[in-house]
Structures are given as C-alpha cells and as structure tokens.
Amino acid sequence: MKYLIVLAVLVSACTTSSEQSFNKFSDEKLIHIYELQDNRDAKALIPFLKAKKEAHRVAAALAFASIQDSIAIPYLNQMLQIDQDELPRRAAALALGQIRHPKALGILRSAFDAEFSKLNQRYILEAIGKCGDSSTIQLFESTVYTDSLLSVGWTYGVFRLSQKGLNSEKLKARMLEFIGSEVNLQEKMLASHYLYRYYRVNPDLDKQEIKDLVNTKNASEVRERLNLILEDSEARKSEEFNRPWLTAYSASNDYEKALKIEHLDENFGNPSTFLYTISLRDTTPHIIRNAAYSKYLKLYPNKKWNMVLKGLQSGDMALQSLACYEIHALGQPKYGTEFNKVRNDLLSELQKIKTSLTLPGEAETFIDVCKAIDKLGGDKFEGYQPEFNHPIDWDFVKMIPDNQIVTISTSKGDIELRCFVNDAPGTVANFLHLVDSGYYDNKFFHRVVPQFVIQGGCPRGDGWGGLNWTQRSEFSNYQTYETGTVGIASSGLDTEGVQFFITHCPTPHLDGRYTIFARVIEGMDVVNKIEVGDKILSIRRSDSRSN
Template sequence: MTYHLLCRLALASAFVSAAAAGFTACTAPPQTSATATVANKFGDATLRQIATAQDERQSAALLPFLSNPEALYRREAALALASVQDKAAVPALTARLTDADASVRVAAAYALGQTADTTAETALRERVLQEKDALARFTALEALGKCVSRAGLAGLAKLPPALGADTAAVSGQAWGLYRAGLRGVTSEAAAGRLVQLLALMNPYRARLAAANALARTRGLNLTSYAPAISASAQNDPSYAVRSAAAAALSKASAAPTVPAVLATLARRDPDYRVRISALRAMTAAQYAPVKESAWAALSDAHEHVALAAAEFFLAHASGEPGVLFLEKANKLSAWRPRATLLATALKLGGPEKNAIRAAVQERYQATADPYEKGYLLKAMGEDPAAYEFVRNATFATGQPVVIGTYGIEALVAMRHLPSFPAEQHSTFALTMQRAVGTGDVAVMGTAAEAIRDPKLDMRRVFANATFLKDARDKLVLPRDLEAWQSLQQTIDYLEKKQPEPFPVAKAATHPIDWAAVQAIPAGQRARIRTSKGEVMFRLLINEAPGSVASFVQLVNQGFYNGKNFHRVVPNFVAQGGCPRGDGWGSSDYNLRSEFANLRYGEGAVGLASAGKDTESCQWFITHAPTPHLDGRYTIFAQVVSGMDVVSRLEIGDRIEKIELVR
C-alpha cells in the first residue's frame, strides 16, 4: 500500500478464550511485563521449517504437515497456507475442518477464506451447522463470506433458527456478509440483515462488521434504512461503529433527515473520527443544509477534522466565489486544510482568479516546507492557467524529491480538467515524455500512468514505446518495482499486448534470517520517537517473523531515524519509513506477505506494499478499525501506547528515532 496505493493469538488456547469472552476487537493479546523476555516460538525447528516453506510458497512441503500427529503443526501448516493462498490446497484444508482440535479447525477455515475459492463454499456451510466450538463457528461463517457465490448468499443472510441466538454465529454472519460485500456479492436481503445487526442488542463485533459492510459495499441504496443507520451513528457506544454508520449514511443521502444528522455528528460527536466520517458522508446535493456545519468544522480543535471539512468544500462547493475560500484559507494556521481551501478557491475561480493564483504561488515561494510546497502544487492542479508554474517547479533541479512527485501529479490532474486547453495537449504529451526520461521513479511512474489513461487518448501520440523501454531497463529490481510496473503496463498498452506478469522477487533473494528471528523475544517492543511525541509498538514476532526481523534489522541500522510520515489519511492511516519521503522509496529487497489470522483494529501496524509479496521498509499505523485490509497486508506490530500521538501525526512529521526496548 504505497501512496497509490495500506488475530491469531500466539497460543490457540488463549485465542479460544478470547472468543468465548466475546470476540474482542484487539489485534493481539495484551502484553504484560512478565512476558516481555519470553522466547518466541521459533526455537522449535519444525515451526521454522513450516515458516520457511510458507516464505518460499512451497505448498507441497506444507501439505504433509496437515496430517501431522501434533495439532500444533497441523494448525501452523494451515495458517501458513493462508499466506500462500494456493487453491490446490483447498481439498486438504477442507479435510481439516473436521479436525479433532478446535484450533486446527479455526486455522483451516481461515486459510480456506484466504483462498477465496468458491469450491470451499459447501464444506464451510456444512461446518457451520456442525461446529460446536464458538471461534471455529465464527471463523467458518466469516470464511464463507469470502467464498460464497451469489446463489449461496441467501443462506448466509439467514441463519438457521438453531443459531439465531448464538453470539458467535451472529458475529460470524455479520463478518461473512461484510466479506461478501467487499467482493460485490450482496442482495437486498443481505442489506436488510446488516441493518438488523446494527441494533444494540447484538454483540459489538457484529455491529462493527454490519456498519462497515453498509459503508463499504458498493451499489447499495440505503435510503429506506436511514432511521436505523442514523440511530446507530448517533447512539452506539463504540466510536468505530458510529464512524462506519455515519459513512454508510452517504448511501442514504436522499432521506430528508440525513443532512441534519450528519451536520450534528460533524459538530458534536465526541470522537474526531466520527466527525470526519460525517463530513465525508456529506454530498453535493446536501451542500446548502450542511454547509454551516462544514464551515464550523474548519476550526475544529483536531486538524484532521479541519482537513476533512476543507476536502468537503473542494469536492462539493458550488455557487460560491473563489475569493471566499481564499479569505477562509488565510485564516487557517494548519497548512494542509489551508492548501485544500486554496485548491477550492482556484477550482471555483471567478473574477479574482488571477489574484487567487498569485496568492497561491506567493505562498509556494515563501514556505520552506517541501510537503506544503507539494500540497500547493496539488492545489494549482485545479487551474490550467498555472501549468507553466507547476511544470517549472516539477522539473526544478536541486529540490527535495517530494516536490517533483506532487508536481507531476498536479500536472496530470490539470490535464484531466475539462477546461484544459486543447492547444496544450501536445505540450502535455511532451512533458510526460520528458518525465519518463528523468530517472526519478515517482515522476516516471506517474507520467507512464497518464500515458496509458484511455481518457487522455495518448496512444495515437506515441508511435512506439522505445523511450519507455529505455527508462524501464535502467530501473533496479526489486527496489524500483512500482515504477517498473507502471512503465511495463504502459508499454503493453501502447503495443496493444496482454499485460506481462510482474517480476516479484523470490524468497531466495532475501530468505528469513532465523538467527535474527530467534534473538527477538516474544514481547519485544519498539519505541518510536516522533516530532509529536512517543509511540510504543509491540512486535508480533510469532505471527510475522520475516517482517519483524527485517524491521528490527533496519532499526538497528538507524534506517528509520530522520524519516518522515509522508502519507496521513485521517481516520485511516499514518504511513512512514520511505527513504525518499514520498511513498515511492523502497529497500533493495522484498519480503513475502505474512497473513496471520490478525485484524486491523485501532493501532495495528502493517507493512505497505505494491501487491502481494512486495513488502519492504514502509509501514503504516491505523487510526481506527480498517477491516478491509485484513488478510491483505502484513500486520507485524501493535501500538500499545501513544495512540493520542498517532492521531495527531501529520504529513511531514519526523520519525526522530526508533529504538528497541524491553
């Protein structure tokens, strides 16, 4: 999860206990000082063998372990196959759904869900009816949602009467419907059931899944459910449920009561994340009734809320003079909301547009912050008349690379505007060709993406792809994989060829260092000193050994010291660790994805990637539960203190130092 692209307990008995206690939402078990020096599990040579086969994606080596006499090894092999995601393993995993050990059944169900293979649907459905263990039943239902067909969805949307009062089944059903919705598998009956699951009588886990499903499933019209969703957004005791329910109200915007509900939430909800969700749920059609609450949010005590308000105006403001937003922007001290309002001013224009542009350019020249400069270039992307200024800034020599990254993105955004002059199309094409030749991976990759954009119709401009091939061949893999991908996709587009597979690095190029892994205790912590304060991570060595070992080695090298948080998306993630500072940087090796049965709750720390098995040095911290990332991005740590600091991090804030502590 670059710029473009962001729990299994260590012991099965502890995991089952958590399930019995109500399926707690934390991503990993609480840490005590007594366990801080406990050795990790990889002193066991067989577990190292299983983890190595996982890392090397060797299904054939893992399958025999599914029949091992030891339940521990059967469970670990099943979990390893959840990362491999080989559909050929489905029959063997299906057989383990009836294992005598409940923890093995849990692992097998999770792994089957990770394969997303519809051939597992029948077995999972049958297991739900037969399963006696609460966690295994829950996991089978959630996995069913990842595999269910449209024809089978009705069975998931309506539990058998015998399971109707079972909290594990109700929660599992909610998560199953959520996973199905992410795949676009939904129905009116499913939506109706999700709304029922929002009721406070249901477990927290069920309400969280239901709210997120309603918010993220595409194509739903929730107008008729507005009263129930509004009640959840206003009254649920959990901020995470209120936040997701508020987001879901964007799909009920035609209901006459919704604007007032969103306006009230944006002003009064005690949690900043709910206020952000309410602002994001506001639509253009609601502009008049919600405008005043958005104006008020610009002065919210939390900078992320002010940014969400500014983004609302940028997306939806109409019928207002641009100079009004210039005046509002000049009153703000936080640079990101201010730059976003300046973008709104340029977008709306009016008689004072030349003066607005001059004011933005003057502010660009005055600031020394490269990230603010970048955002001001982004603002100028709303104004084709600023083309020359932005182009000159993009290609200026001796400047921080982040300025060029923002600049090329602004030029591409400008080109997409209907008001971009037709006589400048050829100039833009030449600019993109120049960008490909710069050797800067971000500038090259973004330009290549623009060249292959069908809406820009640039295939007729470039008769051949030689200049793209020359640029591609100078890249170094796997370090420059993301730029390589973009250039290769554009070459295939111009030559009208089927896309080539991406050259993902094999495990042999960077195998897990087991000596380094065994030196990391199960309770290892990392203190991140930032320019906003300290954050403490607990590293999940048992769940993500390769990722944790890489992180620890980079920490010991001082790699992260002085780096920036280059990407902060309010109520989503704060991301850092990029050596370039713009999201396009990497180490000279890739890691393989480690998809343990963990969840992205608040404060989960994941590895960014450009696709499966392309993880490197960048990592992100979640502001709130973000379950759409589950099973797609490696979780290697959990914040145990300092979430108040994480919530205040902004683009450009520094990672002063990371150190390992006990």
C-alpha cells in the same frame, strides 16, 4: 564438591531454558515449517498437515494463509473433516479463506454443518465470504444467527463479499439494522465499513437512512465512519494561485509545499507554467514534484497525454507510476486525437522502462508499467511474483522476546509498539534489524489519511522508495487491523519492504492483505496528531514487558 557440580548443572539448565524461552521458535521443527512457508514450498508443507504434534499441524495449515496455493485445498478439506483437534480445523478454515478460491465454497459449507465449535464456525463463515461468488449473496441473505459468535462470523462473511464487489439491498438493510440495534461493537464496526464501501460504489444513492442514523445513541461508536459516507468526497480546502500564495509557498517546508499544491483551486489563477516547470525539474524534491505533476494532470486534461509521455521519460519512478495511473484509467478504444498522436510513443517508452527497472527494489513501478503495457494492447500482465531474495535470520529471531517493545520518537511525541514475533517472525526480524541499524532515524511520515493510517519509513520521503530486497507476506495468524495496528506497506503479495503504517481506527479491509507485525500500546494520541511531514527522530528497542 559434588554439590558445586549439581549447582553448576542447575544454573546451566536454567540458563539454557532462559535462552530458549524468548519466543516459540526454540522448536526446530516449527522453524522448518516456517522456512517452507517463507520459501513458498507448498508441496513440502502438505505432509505437516498430518504431523503428530498439534502445534505443527496448526502452523502448517496457517502457512497456506500466506502461500495461498490452491494445491492445498483438498488437504485442508481433509483436515477440516477428520482432525480431532479444534485448533487445526480453525487454521484450515482460515487458510481456505485466504486462498480465496471458489473450489473451497462447497468444502466450507459442508464443514460448517459438521463443525461443533462455534468459534470455528465463525471463521468458516468469514472464509465462505472470502471465497464467495454471486450465488453466495443469497446464502447470507437467508441466514440469521442469534449466537453472538455466529453473528460476528456472518457479518465478517458479508463484509468479505463486499470486498469482491458483491452486495445487495437486503444485506445493506441488515447492516443498517445492526448499527441501529444493540449488537456488539465488532458487528457495528463491520456494518459501518460495509456501508461505507456500499455508498462509495453507489455514490448517487440517497443517504437519508444514514443521516437519520448517524446521531442516534446506538450509532455513537461508529459515528465517524458514518460521517465519512455523508461527507462530499470532493469537498476540500481550496487556495487561489496568486502572489500571496507564492509568498506563503516559498516560506513553507517541502511537505507543506506539496499540500499547498494539492489545494490549488482550478477556478482561480493559472498555475500551468508553475506546475509544468517544477514537475519536470530534476532538482525538485520528490514530494513536491509528485504533487505538482498530479495537479497538472488534473487541472489540464486537454494537455494530459503529452504530459503523461514526459512523466514516463522523466526517469523518476514516482512520475512514471503516476503517468501509468492515467493509462490504467483509460476507457474504450476511442481516446481522442491527442492520445492517438502519442499512443505508440507511450507504448515504446513503457517497454524501455520495463527493461530498465531494478527488481525487486522498484517492483511497485514495474507492476504499474506492466499494467499500462497490457492496457495499451502490449504484453498481457499475469501478475508479479518476486523471487525469494531475503531469507529469515532465525538466529536473530530466536533472541527476540515475544513481548518486544520499540519506541518511535517523533516530532510530535513518542509512540510505543509491541512486536508480534510469534505471528510474523520474518517481518519483525527485518524491522528490528532496520531499527538496530538506525535506518529509520530522521525519516518522515509522508502519508496521512484521516480515519485511516499514517505511513512512514520511505528512503525517498514520498512513498516510492525502498531497499533492493523484499520480504514475504506473513498472514499465518489471527491478527486483525484494529486501532493502532502496525502493518508493512506493499505493492502486492510478497513485496513488503521498509515502509510501515499505523491505523487510526479498525480497518478490516486490510486484514489478510498487509502483514501485521505490531500494535500501539502507548501513544495513540500522538498517532492522531501526526501530519504529513512530521519526522521520525528515531526508533529504538525498549525493555520488554509482561503481557
């Protein structure tokens, strides 16, 4: 009998161990740290930076990569200086970079000199770029690293500076050298993205250096990105508005109709009445209505402001946002006769919309409206911070395997993802709740940008829809946007919802700005075939696999 009791105890122990081994969140103190992160309770997190357990100090430091509160800077500085373990110091460097405050610059430069870990120094260099100002350009111009990790860190730092609009001719020349040399792929990728941004900011610059480089052997791995620099951004398929066009339009599905509208050529035909009518008809499908409204504003600038007012009055949040974009783009105060006639009406309508929108579900349009009010001289917009409204279901999180696989079945084939519950527990839990409920069944991919992303999951089918909750941004990890990375779309910090996107290629400018929660493990060929209007037939959990 006693042997049976011992066996029962052993079985019970094994079962308990198994139940607690799905992921790292069997640690209740770790859950508490993540809860403080999710509640954005910076003050309560600070004591955990000195926790006895290294994993808890790391988690507390990384939490500030999501919270991004400058109150943590002196405490993270202390961690960089005195923590005896390598991982907490690395986490502190990442968090300081995410806070992006110039006060951290001196701290990071001192920490770099004192740090003995090359990998930590690599993250410090990137953080310096994120926190940098115009004076930081000279720092990067004057340094050259032969160590591969430090060279990668330098390249990341320069790229992060460029995201703030801080560039120089010397840095551009260094990036051209990287692509033409034998440096590793990561540096070439970052260099190509730096150059892409550089020439977008300076479109009139001569591109002969890119032309000379693009077909060389050393540039082969980043050739597609370099070709994007050389492409005419305005070059696109054009279609003439005529009877055959209308016949083809009538035979198309909604997404095809929207694309045909986008391709209408301003030099042929006069689609004014057609665009005006379907833009303002409430029964027009969202995706078509948005395309027609945008095209009308582009083709008929002399009638723009009256149409902007009608967009605001439409009651449709997509048209309201599109109308706001025109206001955001306003230049100096002398706008012209047509604008001056409707300026007061625009401001009045914007004020009405602001009070009528439902938050947090319509946060994107709310932000656009507030920016437009500010632009017209109304209330100054200081940013939008949604209230905490969607707590993490930790009992659900604990049961998610750390290698959970999901299969997206599409009209073009299947895509398999591996979810990162240890890195983004709240996002993965919300996504799997939606998956288990069948929410994504028969939704569409409404956005496809070649050499960038495919995006889907919108309940409206046009990118402006969501449910009436938002989740917190989760940047408390070292994940980066590589080929096949899956992120959650947002309108800014802590506004994530139900729409997700998958990258066609590395997209480093998204790092630390959009939560990463999964990566494609099979089916990138399908991702690359997806077009606007392709359907998500279903998303289902699959058996987990060993890492």
